[in-house]
Amino acid sequence: MLKNTTYLFKQTFIASAIAASLSAPSVYAQGETFVMEEVLVTASKREKTLQETPIAVFVTSAETIERANILDTADLTSVVPTLRITPAGTRSASVRYSIRGLGNGGSNGTEPSVGVFIDGVYRARSGSIIGDLPRLQRIEVLSGPQSTLFGKNASAGAISIITMPPSQEFEAKVEAGIGNYNQQILKGYVTGGITDDIAMSFSAGTNQRDGYSEGRYGFSDLNDRDRWNVRSQLLYTPTEDFSLRIIADYSEIDEVCCTVANVINGAGVTAVINGLAGEQAVLDAGGSFDYKSLLDFDPTNAIEDGGISFHADIDFEDFTLSSITAYRFNEITTTGDIDFTALDIASSFSTPDVKTFSQEIRLTSTSDGPVSWILGGSLSKEEISTYGYTLYGDDLRPFVNSLIGGLLPTLELITGTPSGAFYAAGTKTIAEAGLDTDSYSIFGTMDYSINDKLTATLGLNYTKDDRESSAEQIDNPDLFGQVDWRTLNPFGAGATLAGLAFRPQALSYPNEVEDGKSSDDDVTWLARLNYELNDNVNVYVSAATGFKSSAWEGGKPNVEDQAAIEAAGIDVVNQTYGSRKSDPEYSTVYEIGIKSSFNNGSVNIAIFDQSIEDFQTRGFDGVNFINLNAGEISVQGVEFDILYAPSANWLFTMAGTYLDPEYVDYKEGVRTTDDFGTEPYDRSGTRPGGIHSLALSTAITYSFMLDNGANGYVRGDYLHESDTEISDSFPGLSREVGTFNASAGLLFDNGVGVKIWGRNLNNDEYLQGGFSGVAQRGTVNSWPNQPRTYGATVSYEF
Structure with missing residues (x-):
């Protein structure tokens, strides 16, 4: 089943001999000896110890999150090596998750393969800011398909974030922190009983920081922080058999984001832009980590996110009935300099608006006996609407004119177009898009x-997803794009000229050929055997499948619809084809695992063979986003976590993954050609970009007690990811990660706590994905990682 199995085992056990685990429990003294506290998880929807749970799951405790100063999900990568989180756009909360190297999504039309759940509520469309969540219990990262437990299909894995419910006992904490780049953090919570039956909690926080990328004179620095949040909970427990938990939250982000670096400067294009500007207007390709911006205006990212959920649990004689009802909204307003140069070529405006209602009902058996079960159902309704436009800048016309040798006036004369009309400044192309999804599932184990x-x-699990998608170009006054260059064909260069249209005429849908609808359903399954060798060691073997429905993205019609569109006579001038709909993807995983715990340590190992058929991929050709299906992608490998506590003071942890990915079949994709047409693109048998071979996360924690009763700790962790290409689209561009973080703190018996922390203290530099430069043929852009940050916090617990 596995290639190089002997090698993988050898690597695993060599690493196992070095140090210890990620799912780190607390270690505390008990007389002359010490005891390791058991880690409880709900990955199987039942509360069990980590060692009793026959699932490949990494658990990050609240203590680790606090001590490592993890402020958002992106920081989780440093302690969960099987998880990778990268930017998916130029929005503050636009991220892409992958587990075991498999993941997609990050756009409005494509759901992620990795599902994110906060207190059981699915979050499909926004990057979750975990630093805004008070009193975290733990974060569980589950590898592989999870449809039979979560209802909502998560074809590559799931991230489950669990917070503490309100407490009857009065508790309160306030924390203030400062850091470099003028960071200022203030947050706190309070919880306690209102009556014997009702407990409540309230939290709020603000996080502000200057940007770490220097803007041009007169403009703001990029990658700042400016966000705040509030969260309230109510827990009603009138009897021992009934509880109702209500959670309401609201947050806002208003930031200047995000730094984009030039990795490759397009030949000829860069010289034209710099020449027109009379100064350096394009970042140097060798300066990805200079953290500078030459944008000609400040981009904006304003995000409002909020919702309310109702969690009810009723205990009956032999089972518990659980219900989660949730409503969420996510509203984004962005403006951006989309060419990422100092030249005023073009800008964009976009307002995605997402509203989601979900309902899950679950029955869980509680009686003793050889059989235990879970039976549930879920439904959700999501509505996404987007309004946006592209605005032509003052420099677009001279930029294009220079690229084609000053021929614009001649082309205007040939076509009878008024002088200066092609690429006129102030031209605004406006579009709207929508996607409505109705989904339901029935699941059980x-x-x-x-x-x-x-x-x-x-x-x-049986899942059915019905989707209705639409995209309409409301207004496109671009006169250059309205000329049928393929028919006119001046100088024998009609196809090339047609490809020069900056915002070409677009075929709206639904139309006579494309109805914009998809209806997908599938039955997924899980089969597992778990054997308890003794009180310390469990082994399991499992197989599971997953499913994710069709994805939509406005843009070029699918290639296979070309004949029908032309036969219907609805193709627009200079029509080109690509792919705006991708088919469902289907995942399968086979896994062998061992979970063992001892007096002063634990070792957990999973060996897996995981694949996704019709894997949904997404590309950008400099003008349009393109949805594609890779025939099959597979990844074989090993993941492990090890823990060793030689005493009550010392804790050594190590976790890692070894991955061997491959595009088994990728013959059906298309790519953009030089004349902006398409051609087949076969990557079968090649290694996917962006998936490292080896990732290791190690940490050492020393805990101590002072004579005055204060408890303290010193912690350091290191993340290594082996060299790999940053993206499928740009062979030869690679990254390697080696990041060191550290922290130290004291908690005094009067409730005062102090902490110092640093992330990326060694100033490690690596790129996070890549995309084609807008209107700059040959240019490749990327997002550099965050540089060194450090700070200190003071807290007080009542």
Whole structure:
């Protein structure tokens, strides 16, 4: 099943001999000896210890999150090596998650393969800011398909973030922090009983920081922080058999984001832009980590996110009924200099608006006996609407004119177009898009204890997703794009001239050929055997499948619809084809795992063979986003976490993954040609970009107690990711990660706490993905990682 199995085992056990785990429990003294506290998780929807849970899951405790100063999901990568989080656009909260190298999404039309859940509520469209969540219990990162437990299909894995419910006991904490780049953080929470039946909690926080990328004179620095949040909870427990938890939250972000570096400068294009500006207007390709910006105006990213959820649990004699009802909204307003140069070529405005309602009902058995089960159903309705436009800048016309040798006036004369009309400043192309999704699923699992050592698990899920997508070009006054250059064909260069249209005429849909609808359904399953060798060691073997429905993206019609569109006579002038709809993807994983715990440590290992058929990929050709399906992508490998505590003071942890990915079949994709047409693109048998071979996360923590009763710690962690290409689209461009973080703190017996921290203290530099430069043929842009940050906090617990 696995290639190079002997090598993988050898690598795993060599690493196992070095140090210890990620799912780090607390270690505390008990008389002359010390005891390791058990880690409880709900990855299987039942509260079990980590070692009893036969699922490949990494757990990050609240203590680790606090001590490592993890402020948002992007920081999780440093402690969860199987998880990678990268930018997916130029919005503050636009990120892409991948687990075991598999992941996609990050746009309005494509759901992620990795599902994010906060207190059981699915978050499809925004990067979750975990630093805004008070009193975190833990974060569980589950590898592989999870449809039989979460209802909502997560074809590559899931991130489950769990917070503490309100407490009857009065608790409160306030924390203030400062850091470099003038960072200022203030947050706090309070919780306590209102009556014998009702407890409440309230939290609020603000996080502000200057940008770390220097803007041009007169403009703001980029990658700042300016966000605030409030969150309130109510817990009603009138009897031992009933509880109702209500959670309401609201947050805002208003930031100047995000730094884009030039990795490759397009031949000829850069010289033209610099020449027109009379100064350096394009970043140097060798200066990705100079953290400078030459934008000609400040981009804006304003995000409002909020919602309310109702969590009810009713205990009956043999089962518990659980219900989660949630409504969420996410509203974004962005403006951006989309050419990322000092020249005023073009800018954009966009206002995605997402509203989601979801309902999940779950029955969980509680009676004793050889059989335990979970049966549930979920439904959700999501509505996405987007209004946006592209605005032509003062320098677009001279830029294009220079690229084509000063021929614009001649072309205007040939076509009878008024002088100066082509690429006129102030031209605004306006579009609207929408995507409505109705989804429901029925799911369940059953555990059968064959004997007191061996347990068999079976799970099933049926999911159906109905989608209606639309995209309409409301107004496009671009006169250059309205000329049929392929028919006119001056100088024998009609196809090339047609490709020069900056915002070409677009075919709106639904239309006579494209109805904009998709209806997908599938049955996914889980089968597992778990054997308890003894009180310390469990082994399991499992197989599971997952499913994710069709993805839509406005832009060019699918290539396979070309004949029908032309036969219907609805093709627009200079019509080109690509792919704006991708088919569903189907995942399968086979896994063997061992979970072991001892008096002063634990070792967990999973060996897996995971694949996704019709894997949904997404590209950008400098003008349009393109949805594609790779025939099949697979990844084989090993993931492990090890923990060793030689004493009550010392804790050593290590976690890692070894991945061997491949495009098994990728013959059906298309790519953009020099004349902005398309051609087949076969990547079968090649290694996907952006997936590292080896990732290791190590940490050492020393805990101590002072004579005055204060508890303290010193912690350091290091993340290594082996060299890999940053993207499928740009072979030869690679990154390698080696990042060191550290922190130290004291908690006094009067409730006062102090902490100092630093992230990326060694100023490690690496690129995070890449995309084609807008209207700059041959230019490649990327996002550089965050430089060194450090700071200190003071807290007080009541």
